[in-house]
Amino acid sequence: MTEETNLETRIAEQDVFEPPASFVEQANVTDAGIYEEFEENWPDCWEGAADLLSWDEDYETVLDDSNPPFYEWFTGGTLNASYNCVDRHLPERADEVAIEWVGEPTDESNRSITYGELHREVNEFAAALRDLGVSEDDVVTMHMPMVAAHPVALLACARIGAPHSVVFAGFSAEALADRMNAADSEYLITADGYYRRGDPLDHLSKSREGVADVDHDVETVVVDRLGDDGHGHDLRADEHDYDDLMAAHEGATVEPVERDAEDMLFLMYTSGTTGKPKGVKHTTAGYLAWTAWTSQNVLDVKPEDTYFCSADIGWITGHSYIVYGPLALGTTTTMYEGAPDYPEQDRFWEIVDDLDVTQFYTAPTAIRSFMKWGAEYPERHDLSSLRLLGTVGEPINPKPWKWYYTHIGGEECPIVDTWWQTETGGHMVTTLPGVNDMKPGSAGPPLPGVDAQVVDGDGEEVPAGGAGYLTVQKPWPGMLRTLYNNDERFIEEYWAEYSDTESDDPEDWVYFPEDGAKVDEDGYITVVGRVDDVVNVSGHRLGTMEIESAVVSADHVAEAAVVGADHDVKGETIHAYVILESGVDDEEAVRKHIENAVEDKIGPIARPERIVFTPELPKTRSGKIMRRLLEEISDGEELGDTSTLRNPEIVRDIEAEVRGE
Numbered sequence: 001m002t003e004e005t006n007l008e009t010r011i012a013e014q015d016v017f018e019p020p021a022s023f024v025e026q027a028n029v030t031d032a033g034i035y036e037e038f039e040e041n042w043p044d045c046w047e048g049a050a051d052l053l054s055w056d057e058d059y060e061t062v063l064d065d066s067n068p069p070f071y072e073w074f075t076g077g078t079l080n081a082s083y084n085c086v087d088r089h090l091p092e093r094a095d096e097v098a099i100e101w102v103g104e105p106t107d108e109s110n111r112s113i114t115y116g117e118l119h120r121e122v123n124e125f126a127a128a129l130r131d132l133g134v135s136e137d138d139v140v141t142m143h144m145p146m147v148a149a150h151p152v153a154l155l156a157c158a159r160i161g162a163p164h165s166v167v168f169a170g171f172s173a174e175a176l177a178d179r180m181n182a183a184d185s186e187y188l189i190t191a192d193g194y195y196r197r198g199d200p201l202d203h204l205s206k207s208r209e210g211v212a213d214v215d216h217d218v219e220t221v222v223v224d225r226l227g228d229d230g231h232g233h234d235l236r237a238d239e240h241d242y243d244d245l246m247a248a249h250e251g252a253t254v255e256p257v258e259r260d261a262e263d264m265l266f267l268m269y270t271s272g273t274t275g276k277p278k279g280v281k282h283t284t285a286g287y288l289a290w291t292a293w294t295s296q297n298v299l300d301v302k303p304e305d306t307y308f309c310s311a312d313i314g315w316i317t318g319h320s321y322i323v324y325g326p327l328a329l330g331t332t333t334t335m336y337e338g339a340p341d342y343p344e345q346d347r348f349w350e351i352v353d354d355l356d357v358t359q360f361y362t363a364p365t366a367i368r369s370f371m372k373w374g375a376e377y378p379e380r381h382d383l384s385s386l387r388l389l390g391t392v393g394e395p396i397n398p399k400p401w402k403w404y405y406t407h408i409g410g411e412e413c414p415i416v417d418t419w420w421q422t423e424t425g426g427h428m429v430t431t432l433p434g435v436n437d438m439k440p441g442s443a444g445p446p447l448p449g450v451d452a453q454v455v456d457g458d459g460e461e462v463p464a465g466g467a468g469y470l471t472v473q474k475p476w477p478g479m480l481r482t483l484y485n486n487d488e489r490f491i492e493e494y495w496a497e498y499s500d501t502e503s504d505d506p507e508d509w510v511y512f513p514e515d516g517a518k519v520d521e522d523g524y525i526t527v528v529g530r531v532d533d534v535v536n537v538s539g540h541r542l543g544t545m546e547i548e549s550a551v552v553s554a555d556h557v558a559e560a561a562v563v564g565a566d567h568d569v570k571g572e573t574i575h576a577y578v579i580l581e582s583g584v585d586d587e588e589a590v591r592k593h594i595e596n597a598v599e600d601k602i603g604p605i606a607r608p609e610r611i612v613f614t615p616e617l618p619k620t621r622s623g624k625i626m627r628r629l630l631e632e633i634s635d636g637e638e639l640g641d642t643s644t645l646r647n648p649e650i651v652r653d654i655e656a657e658v659r660g661e
């Protein structure tokens with residue numbers, strides 16, 4: 001056996017990983033006593049998070065829980081988020097890099113924006129927004145690709161107390177119009193276009209189409225990203241060139257507006273299972289304290305780090321962990337404009353190597369792609385600057401976890417598998433990287449001070465080893481405060497399931513994130529997926545994620561999605577959609593591997609009745625597999641909406657394959 005196979009076998013058989021000693025030595029938190037300490041001092045334990053911020057007026061009360069579930073945190077305090085993310089770092093760090101911006105074209109130079117420069121740009125743009133008519137509390141919408149002006153725009157809004165509402169640039173004109181109408185937003189910031197896999201894509205046409213469907217007047221700011229590669233747009237009277245505005249306000253300064261702790265910092269629309277998108281409302285102090293505290297304690301961020309999160313700012317992960325958390329701590333945050341496989345599949349590793357990135361935070365879907373592309377790509381680069389790895393967005397199976405740990409982390413970096421949601425503002429369930437052992441596939445214990453529990457259908461906590469639904473039994477500072485203009489839906493969506501909604505006792509209120517979960521004897525929580533992903537085969541409740549994990553563990557499987565298909569006798573039966581590793585073509589052999597793996601890990605009950613090989617899976621633009629569509633294909637149903645997919649064309653191909661056309 002070669003040394004390489006020895007290593008792979010050893011890692012494959014290992015279920016528990018201790019935090020690497022070299023990491024623990026320097027970690028921001030290493031004392032396991034933090035769990036007990038926070039429990040005993042709850043909710044005052046969150047004063048430490050508030051202390052990470054600079055306040056204009058000190059807060060009077062840590063938690064006001066007099067009107068559940070409308071909790072308020074750090075009440076009486078005032079502060080400004082832009083001041084906290086920029087100004088206060090100037091004395092020490094004016095010449096240090098705040099944002100490393102990496103464009104997709106490799107012949108273009110990157111921009112290293114220092115805190116001093118960021119301060120200047122945020123002030124100038126804040127002044128420009130005011131001149132356009134933006135007042136405190138006006139909602140400013142952004143439909144922006146990953147240009148450097150994006151974080152500048154967020155912070156400029158925060159500076160003048162105008163909540164932002166970011167709509168992911170990949171979303172359609174209709175999605176943009178819906179969200180602008182819902183928030184009554186009269187201002188839009190967008191760009192002419194952006195580069196994707198080498199092509200200069202037009203973006204402004206789509207934003208304009210959206211604006212045409214908004215039921216009130218809109219002033220638009222357009223960032224010129226493409227220059228000579230642009231699409232020949234001439235700006236109209238209601239459209240303002242970003243660079244012109246900046247030039248017209250050169251050297252302008254704007255006093256940061258003193259905001260109440262509970263004033264809205266931003267809105268973020270997120271999709272529910274049905275109906276209209278939900279406008280999740282986050283506030284200034286609680287959200288900023290939460291993202292700063294978790295960046296420090298979970299991502300181990302220190303001011304001298306170069307941290308890189310590969311998310312898009314258009315999602316909550318980008319808001320919390322590219323912009324607000326890292327900048328509140330005064331570190332260097334990296335943003336990359338383009339595709340991970342452009343010009344080649346080593347782009348992220350090239351960035352890590354060039355910038356000496358210390359933390360890398362990405363999603364399981366990306367990790368599965370890295371795995372499919374092969375270890376040769378990271379092997380081209382020196383990744384020894386990395387100290388910590390993170391994952392978020394979906395459950396991660398042990399196999400990609402171990403690949404990430406071995407081939408990216410070189411067994412020297414802890415991995416934090418962070419469970420959280422748009423609604424939670426920041427991390428909720430994850431190991432503390434310098435404290436807890438890691439168990440691949442399991443996110444870990446709830447954070448100190450977070451009372452997450454796995455309960456059964458009646459809301460009773462399940463015993464160790466049990467499965468049920470994830471709940472959060474106590475409020476936390478980063479939580480959403482409501483759904484914009486819709487308190488009723490807020491209660492209905494998140495609280496009604498497990499709360500006594502008539503009660504004014506906070507003990508009777510339980511937050512329900514709609515995820516299924518298991519808990520083990522050490523209190524580690526494994527999130528198995530949205531409860532709408534549960535399949536019931538002959539009365540056996542199975543999580544599609546569990547079965548997927550088994551399928552993916554089979555040799556030569558790169559990625560898989562499992563759905564429950566309607567079945568006359570069993571109620572539901574399992575269909576697996578599978579991507580093979582490149583270069584593998586013996587489908588029959590892999591089919592056997594998969595059947596054996598599922599039987600071994602879960603039992604014959606979970607064995608897929610049908611295995612469909614496909615080159616791609618339908619994915620949303622944020623990288624989540626759209627299992628609903630696969631289920632519709634399996635059930636021979638009319639296909640629902642595919643407009644939010646990154647690769648809508650694959651759906652018809654899979655459908656043709658399944659229906660034998």
Ligand code: 6R9
Binds near residue numbers: 270392395396420527
């Ligand atoms: C941050 C983000 C939230 C949903 C959430 C859950 C899934 C996120 C996860 C995870 C298992 C993890 N999810 N992180 N599942 N393990 N580490 O992704 O927010 O886009 O609102 O999605 O994502 O199902 O409920 P959002």
